[in-house]
Amino acid sequence: MATDITFEQVDYWYQAGTPFAVQALKNIDLQITPGSFTAVIGQTGSGKSTLIQHLNALLKPSSGTVKIGDRVINNETKNKHLKPLRKKVGIVFQFPENQLFEETVIKDIAFGPQNFGISETDALVLAKRMAGEVGLDEALLKRSPFDLSGGQMRRAAIAGVLALEPEVLVLDEPTAGLDPRGRLEIMQLVTRLRQEQNLTIVLITHQMDDVANYANQVIVMGHGELIKQGTPRKIFSDPKWLEDHQLGLPSATKMAYELQQAGFTFKTMPLTVEELADQLTPQLSKGAISHE
Amino acid sequence: MAIIQVEHLNYQYSNSDTKAIDDVSFEIQAGDWVAIVGHNGSGKSTLAKLLIGLMAADSGKITIDGQELTPDSVWQIREKVGMVFQNPDNQFVGATVADDVAFGMENRGVDRDTMVVKVDRALKQVGMSAYKDREPANLSGGQKQRVALAGIIAIAPKILILDEATSMLDPRGRQEILAVIQQLKTDLNLTVLSITHDIDEAANADRLVVIDDGRFVEEATPDNIFNHGQQLIDMGLDVPLSEKLKDALQKRHVAVPQSYLDERGLIDWLRTSRLNK
Structure with missing residues (x-):
């Protein structure tokens, strides 16, 4: 059964009940539907990472409820029996390569499934398949994970989460620190996984171009609150609001707003370079069009 | 005057078959901002570690501010160089943000009153004054990086090396x-060496040095490098938006200029080419 995730009036306090209590989430209502691609954006410290740790009950709401499929999580939920959720919703944390530890890449990928009771033999078969899924060359699997490049380590860590065969894949800035080629490869991988394995994707990112290119739903966090929600087109249609909340625009959209100042008009604001070029071309004089 | 001189530098990791740095030579003038670019694994970070003496080169010579880098001079040279790494977790020592910023000065025997003033000023410059008494461990990645930078600013080095130091920060x-x-560069006549694959950071530099497979490829101004189109991806950089748009327009038979234009330049060209109704 496909897994829906629903937050109802979720509050979360760090160090609750102490003088150091800090409220990290305030009254969050949201829904993540199966097969969707949700981008979570917001400034550093806005509550994005706290939010995603509620997606598989690594954190439990201080008040309110999180429904993950047919499980309801609230502040009274015991830590027992949460394991199936961790398998259903896999989280790839920031700099996941810091969590690699086994002697070989293949053992590292197979570690997760064994934790969930799968035999070593089966886990290794699964690990090999997942390494293929993320595009890790078979020759690398017997190497130490620490001999891999940054992008390869990132793939190995993603394969380790995929080996749990989750329905929802959550990624916290999976391209941070990678070079542009590595970033593109990871985003293409995520897109392909979503299409081929019908995965639901939740992506925390600062890259507005990635939001424009890949997401169909955007959640904007600010000071622990969900301050806006909608399609990328809706979110990026209000540059003043984004500016006030210290958020950026996709690079093509930003340029379109500048071109508006120069007299160009746009029916809908372009989100990508292709959309921008489509709308600009008919507005150029004949002299600017080549007649080859 | 060259403040950094690198001559025929070589380095090979003991577990590798190939050289990580292969006969690299270049020099950096005092007061310049030079960005070293190259894809992941090209040898950029190895080069930075050699420059600050964290690893010793197999052969070749590094001269910093007129002094050759040797096991004897490495401590004196490090007084002149501040370095910020990609992952700030690896460089925190203090119990609070303020302690951490003060650490470098404590090592240099700065008196307490001066230290307090400098810590406050440095934290203000990076926008972290409100976090002065917080634990560094509880900060976000971007905030940690600002604190690390404040620690460097406080000791006012001659040379600042940034090893992918802004890669964890959000665009703003x-x-x-x-x-x-x-x-800081202007105020203190600081020489900046940044190792980066961020195009905005590279655009801030006066010159770019391109490294690939441990070898020096070319050195030029950002404008001269940015018109390399898709090759930029191989250099570890992104293609600038203006070049991507030019490419997309060209596919739609628009006769765009051949030479490199930054965004401002392309907007100006489009404005003059606009159809007047």
């Missing part, structure tokens, strides 16, 4: 930090 945070560095 990155612009703010780059503006801070630009200001």
Whole structure:
């Protein structure tokens, strides 16, 4: 059964009940539907990472409820029996390569499934398949994970989460620190996984171009609150609001707003370079069009 | 005057078959901002570690501020160089943000009153004054990086090396930090060496040095490098938006100029080419 995730009036306090209590989430209502691609954006410290740790009950709401499929999580939920959720919703944390530890890449990928009771033999078969899924060359699997490049380590860590065969894949800035080629490869991988394995994707990112290119739903966090929600087109249609909340625009959209100042008009604001070029071309004089 | 001189530098990791740095030579003039670019694994970070003496080169010579880098001179040279790494977790020592910023000065025997003033000023410059008494461990990645930069600013080095130091910051945070560095560079005649694959950071530099497979490829101004189109991806950089748009327009039979234009330049060209109704 496909897994829906629903937050109802979720509050979360760090160090609750102490003088150091800090409220990290305030009254969050949201829904993540199966097969969707949700981008979570917001400034550093806005509550994005706290939010995603509620997606598989690594954190439990201080008040309110999180429904993950047919499980309801609230502040009274015991830590027992949460394991199936961790398998259903896999989280790839920031700099996941810091969590690699086994002697070989293949053992590292197979570690997760064994934790969930799968035999070593089966886990290794699964690990090999997942390494293929993320595009890790078979020759690398017997190497130490620490001999891999940054992008390869990132793939190995993603394969380790995929080996749990989750329905929802959550990624916290999976391209941070990678070079542009590595970033593109990871985003293409995520897109392909979503299409081929019908995965639901939740992506925390600062890259507005990635939001424009890949997401169909955007959640904007600010000071622990969900301050806006909608399609990328809706979110990026209000540059003043984004500016006030210290958020950026996709690079093509930003340029379109500048071109508006120069007299160009746009029916809908372009989100990508292709959309921008489509709308600009008919507005150029004949002299600017080549007649080859 | 060259403040950094690198001559025929070589380095090979003991577990590798190939050289990580292969006969690299270049020099950097005092007061310049030079960005070293190259894809992941090209040898950029190895080069930075050799420059600050964290690893010793197999052969070749590094001269910093007129002094050759040797096991004897490495401590004196490090007095002149501040370095910020990609992952700030690896460089925190203090119990609070303020302690951490003060650490470098404590090592240099700065008196307490001066230290207090300098810590406050440095934290203000990176926009972290409100976090002075917080534990560094509880900060976000971007905030940690600002604190690390404040620690460097406080000791006012002659040379600042940034090893992918802005890669964890959000776009606005990155612009703010780059503006801070630009200001410091002017105020203190700081030489900046940044190792980066961020196009905005590279655009801030006076010159770019391109490294691939441990070898020196070319050195030029950002404008001269940015017109390399898709090759930029192989250099570890992104293609600038203006070049991507030019490419997309060309596919739609628009006769765009051949030479490199930055965004401002392309907008100007489009404005003059606009159909007047």
